[in-house]
Amino acid sequence: MKQLALWTVVALIATLGVDILIQSLGADLIGPPDEATQAIDARFQGRFDNLPGNFPVFLFWLAIGWIIGGFTEEVLFRGVLFSRFEHLFTGVPFAAFLAIACQAFLFGQGHHYYQGMAGWVANGAVGVMSGVLYLKFGRNLWPLMLSHGLTNTIGLTLLYLGLTG
Incomplete structure (x- = not known):
């Protein structure tokens, strides 16, 4: 235990650190958002408008953050896709690292629709870190599921308290 x-x-410190670092460098690395990304931002900008100070909405998003983010995303990306990509690359040098790169690319892409290119890059980097940690932890998903859920909890709590927007 x-x-x-x-x-x-x-896992929490490593993934938050990578996310914060990449997000802070995002504007320099990627440049300003294009028109498509701005349209995406406008479409999803209001999804948390009713969260600050609204405890029932906070609990709803918290449950979603743990079920979809903490559990489902980790099982899908680090568990299922990692093993499938690793199997696909059997016999290829550095198969595990290719599997890390592929699942991280898809993990980042999965966040593009509401976070734009900066979200894709930042979450892709978090996916790489999570893939490396998955190997380091002996392919144990529990630390990653818990840290992912805690990361979502921190973000949602900051929104609930009105400390971020």
């Missing part, structure tokens, strides 16, 4: 807690903290 202590090892799970330690691994969860390591």
